Amino acid sequence: MTRYEPAIDLDAIEAIDVHVHIEVDAHGHSSLPPDLVEAASKYFSAGIDRPDLDAVADYYRARRMAAVVFTVDAQTQLHHAALSSEEIADGAARNNDVLIPFGSVDPRAGFAAVERARVLAAEHGVKGFKFHPTVQGFDPSDEAYYPLYEALQEAGVVALFHTGQTGIGAGMRGGRGFKLALSNPILLDGVAADFPDLQIIMAHPSVPWQDEALSVATHKHNTWIDLSGWSPKYFPDQLVRAANSYLKRRILFGSDFPLLTPDRWIADAEKTTLKAEVMPGIMKDNAARLLGLGG
Secondary structure (H helix, E strand, O other): OOOOOOOOOHHHOOEEEEEEEOOEOOOOOEOOOHHHHHHHHHHOOOOOOOOOHHHHHHHHHHOOEEEEEEOOOOHHHHOOOOOOHHHHHHHHHHOOOOEEEOEOOOHHHOHHHHHHHHHHHHOOOOOEEEEOHHHHOOOOOOHHHHHHHHHHHHHOOEEEEEOOOOOOOOOOHHHHHOOHHHHOHHHHHHHHHHOOOOOEEEEOOOOOOHHHHHHHHHHOOOEEEEOOOOOHHHOOHHHHHHHHOOOHHHEEOOOOEOOOOHHHHHHHHOOOOOOOOOHHHHHHHHHHHHHOOOO
């Protein structure tokens, strides 16, 4: 095990993608069970390439970008072994010029999740944790999960939550039992209030709850919004207005690779009304400040 330490030259990169999934490991194990992989491919109308971590590093290195990489540990909900966050951290350590590892723990594992989060932060050097309340099947506002948030706050790492609609389970019988309401960003308002030093990213345009996300971000300055998972041409107007003005220092570029590539995201963003003067912050500077890169 090599503890991750970033070696990213901010002057040498053009962007930091804060939302990149590792969906298959070096052993060929998938982050999702086969039925969800098949349904996701159908939902997104494409067979999706799922590169392993080293291939992801090469992909971003070729684009002069850095990337935050992670998986989602939903073993309780999915009855499927998660990818190893420890292996992701090790892989990021050997690609530390372009990769930044986030861990993932299953909140429903209770005390074991808290202890594992502490180890991942202290011993493996992960810079944050990814949560997907809908896929993991937990209400993030439930105080049962407060010991986990306390551990993250003490470690000084970021908490990134999926918010809004998801394609995972879409079109399956009963959405495979996944509940969209668990990913309403308003559920994070209390978390941000009770853990004011915990930096929280609300991932994606939070369709259909965009106004809730903007309200939380306006009121709680320890919250951020990443723009992953949707082509910019579909961004709600109120999100673009916020990104251009009062939230411009807490808006982050994210793609949702491999489901949406950074190449497509950037090409589509150029056709929007996002202002040229806010783009350096969105593409790189805000994330560098949030993640403590560059001193």
